[in-house]
Amino acid sequence: xxxxxxxxxxxxxxxxxxxxxxxxxxxxxxxxxxxxxxxxxxxxxxxxxxxxxxxxxxxxxxxxxxxxxxxxxxxxxxxxxxxxxxxxxxxxxxxxxxxxxxxxxxxxxxxxxxxxxxxxxxxxxxxxxxxxxxxxxxxxxxxxxxxxxxxxxxxxxxxxxxxxxxxxxxxxxxxxxxxxxxxxxxxxxxxxxxxxxxxxxxxxxxxxxxxxxxxxxxxxxxxxxxxxxxxxxxxxxxxxxxxxxxxxxxxxxxxxxxxxxxxxxxxxxxxxxxxxxxxxxxxxxxxxxxxxxxxxxxxxxxxxxxxxxxxxxxxxxxxxxxxxxxxxxxxxxxxxxxxxxxxxxxxxx
Amino acid sequence: xxxxxxxxxxxxxxxxxxxxxxxxxxxxxxxxxxxxxxxxxxxxxxxxxxxxxxxxxxxxxxxxxxxxxxxxxxxxxxxxxxxxxxxxxxxxxxxxxxxxxxxxxxxxxxxxxxxxxxxxxxxxxxxxxxxxxxxxxxxxxxxxxxxxxxxxxxxxxxxxxxxxxxxxxxxxxxxxxxxxxxxxxxxxxxxxxxxxxxxxxxxxxxxxxxxxxxxxxxxxxxxxxxxxxxxxxxxxxxxxxxxxxxxxxxxxxxxxxxxxxxxxxxxxxxxxxxxxxxxxxxxxxxxxxxxxxxxxxxxxxxxxxxxxxxxxxxxxxxxxxxxxxxxxxxxxxxxxxxxxxxxxxxxxx
DNA sequence: GATTAGCACTCTTGTTCTTCGAGTGCCAAA
DNA sequence: TTTGGCACTCGAAGAACAAGAGTGCTAATC
Numbered sequence: 001x002x003x004x005x006x007x008x009x010x011x012x013x014x015x016x017x018x019x020x021x022x023x024x025x026x027x028x029x030x031x032x033x034x035x036x037x038x039x040x041x042x043x044x045x046x047x048x049x050x051x052x053x054x055x056x057x058x059x060x061x062x063x064x065x066x067x068x069x070x071x072x073x074x075x076x077x078x079x080x081x082x083x084x085x086x087x088x089x090x091x092x093x094x095x096x097x098x099x100x101x102x103x104x105x106x107x108x109x110x111x112x113x114x115x116x117x118x119x120x121x122x123x124x125x126x127x128x129x130x131x132x133x134x135x136x137x138x139x140x141x142x143x144x145x146x147x148x149x150x151x152x153x154x155x156x157x158x159x160x161x162x163x164x165x166x167x168x169x170x171x172x173x174x175x176x177x178x179x180x181x182x183x184x185x186x187x188x189x190x191x192x193x194x195x196x197x198x199x200x201x202x203x204x205x206x207x208x209x210x211x212x213x214x215x216x217x218x219x220x221x222x223x224x225x226x227x228x229x230x231x232x233x234x235x236x237x238x239x240x241x242x243x244x245x246x247x248x249x250x251x252x253x254x255x256x257x258x259x260x261x262x263x264x265x266x267x268x269x270x271x272x273x274x275x276x277x278x279x280x281x282x283x284x285x286x287x288x289x290x291x292x293x294x295x296x297x298x299x300x301x302x303x304x305x306x307x308x309x310x311x312x313x314x315x316x317x318x319x320x321x322x323x324x325x326x327x328x329x330x331x332x333x334x335x336x337x338x339x340x341x342x343x344x345x346x347x348x349x
Numbered sequence: 350x351x352x353x354x355x356x357x358x359x360x361x362x363x364x365x366x367x368x369x370x371x372x373x374x375x376x377x378x379x380x381x382x383x384x385x386x387x388x389x390x391x392x393x394x395x396x397x398x399x400x401x402x403x404x405x406x407x408x409x410x411x412x413x414x415x416x417x418x419x420x421x422x423x424x425x426x427x428x429x430x431x432x433x434x435x436x437x438x439x440x441x442x443x444x445x446x447x448x449x450x451x452x453x454x455x456x457x458x459x460x461x462x463x464x465x466x467x468x469x470x471x472x473x474x475x476x477x478x479x480x481x482x483x484x485x486x487x488x489x490x491x492x493x494x495x496x497x498x499x500x501x502x503x504x505x506x507x508x509x510x511x512x513x514x515x516x517x518x519x520x521x522x523x524x525x526x527x528x529x530x531x532x533x534x535x536x537x538x539x540x541x542x543x544x545x546x547x548x549x550x551x552x553x554x555x556x557x558x559x560x561x562x563x564x565x566x567x568x569x570x571x572x573x574x575x576x577x578x579x580x581x582x583x584x585x586x587x588x589x590x591x592x593x594x595x596x597x598x599x600x601x602x603x604x605x606x607x608x609x610x611x612x613x614x615x616x617x618x619x620x621x622x623x624x625x626x627x628x629x630x631x632x633x634x635x636x637x638x639x640x641x642x643x644x645x646x647x648x649x650x651x652x653x654x655x656x657x658x659x660x661x662x663x664x665x666x667x668x669x670x671x672x673x674x675x676x677x678x679x680x681x682x683x684x685x686x687x688x689x690x691x692x693x694x695x696x697x698x
Numbered sequence: 699g700a701t702t703a704g705c706a707c708t709c710t711t712g713t714t715c716t717t718c719g720a721g722t723g724c725c726a727a728a
Numbered sequence: 729t730t731t732g733g734c735a736c737t738c739g740a741a742g743a744a745c746a747a748g749a750g751t752g753c754t755a756a757t758c
Contacts, residue, residue: 042700045700048751060708060710103511137490159512247598410721410737
């Protein structure tokens, strides 16, 4: 139907205009900027209809229209076209990421910084989801009497460690004995299948009294459990203050206040990930009210998945105002993800 | 001299009032709130004199006075009385810090969070200065062909590690050989005395070709050098948005923008530390223009030193508006430092 | 039925003007 | 040295007003 076609074009034009100008867009400006082959009165009718459909709304009677959350959703789902970055843009991002790093963690930090700088928004990087990855090595190193370092090597070369307490009089030899035994019994096991019970029953060493052994095993277990904790790194929060969307102090306060609770953000992104339907290279987009976190009603999340090897993955993305250039940001995230995956191969290759 | 006494009392009253009310204080309100045994006209004369001395200033002709940077300085140096925290306050802080952690790093993060929450300001924690600490252990662990983990144990049980590249065909045994040799040659050396040259000349192992050895040594060296990098953790930036001092968006932008450059802040705190004159439990205070960082003209730094063992120390403190309750904040920092030192002893004892 | 011109109406934004009040500086007297 | 008194300054807050952008609706037109 031609009419509906035009209505959608109008919605698209409204989103495009509003995103760039940050001003409610009226029928007249719409005509001026996009060359619709109809009059402003017709557009007014269309806009009234779009409003009835819940896709746009007006801040007050005599202002233009702005997209509603559902309007953005429609835009993102059906109207938007994602285009390639220019060569310069790609090079710019590459330059920011391509420093020689040998640890996934550093690479992700680089990528996060690059993402926040190029988008001018808040970048978000989740640490890799390690629960499903396998424990390839585990070593207990004596640091000093009573303290040991648990070093774990997981699939795809991810390394984690933690300092733990051990009985004071345990000798380095005894520790090594336990270490070897633990390593042997856990070798290749996925992290989330390791429980204190399996650990205690499978480790056998006759030379060390059970009470000591159990204490070490317990500490080792806590180290393993801690290894798969999900963290989130946010960067570029101050960028939000530059956006007119948060020029009202209250909004900025709410936003940054909520973002300071890393755990909440991490949890939410994790949830989004679970609800994901598409493949690894699809985007998860949450707009405005769709976001269940207080203070983020005027924001959108765009996240996607990066991979470390075949088994380990994590999320990367941005948090920005609803009123953002979705298309551009998506291609930026896409390219950053591409760079991450590429570099991870370098590190692990 | 009695007169000067009163003038200083006036300055003190102005600072106290301004800090609590955030409003320029005039002669009349001064009389009302503090019971000066003189008339408002007399205070006006005193204030004119204080202004001539550069200790207070007026935002505009018909407003009251506010302390100048030098006024705050005078207040902090000579007028302020630091009083003990109440039992509840101490308990509150204790509760926030006293979780069982076995790594200094985690303890410091806890402390930082506690500090930012109790002060309502931005807390600042520097990683410990490790340059002067000694290398007690160094191990190279094979992660997978071509990748090794350098684990370093420094004085006072501080552990650092880094993943490095090694030649692909190096065997675990060869790596162990190098590792033992490196450890023997560096044992007990202060980090900052270790150079690539000393490393290369002192390590002897006949079984491995020089070119391979040197590559490993170089990577080990970078790991050692990276270990003593100073980082800074800032927490509670969003608190600043709640303060009326930064209700002007521009100020908030500048502030958060600058604080996002971790390196700059770290460098500056490091500088302050160098200029320090008193002992470890004294405070370093920098007020307004004294701070050489752009965007922090309306802020003050208060930092002090925590210790890990006898040789290692670091800084902890807050960044807040010039207009803050110096006395209160100082006693809060003091108590947090006390808790850190206490807990570190627990960890290392 | 879709489109358009026209027009009355609404509501924000910016400007100007005014008033109010807190605070100052200074003078002359105590 | 202190004080009462007074003229003066300046920002904050509010009222009044005009301008402008945009809408909805109606009646005519394609």
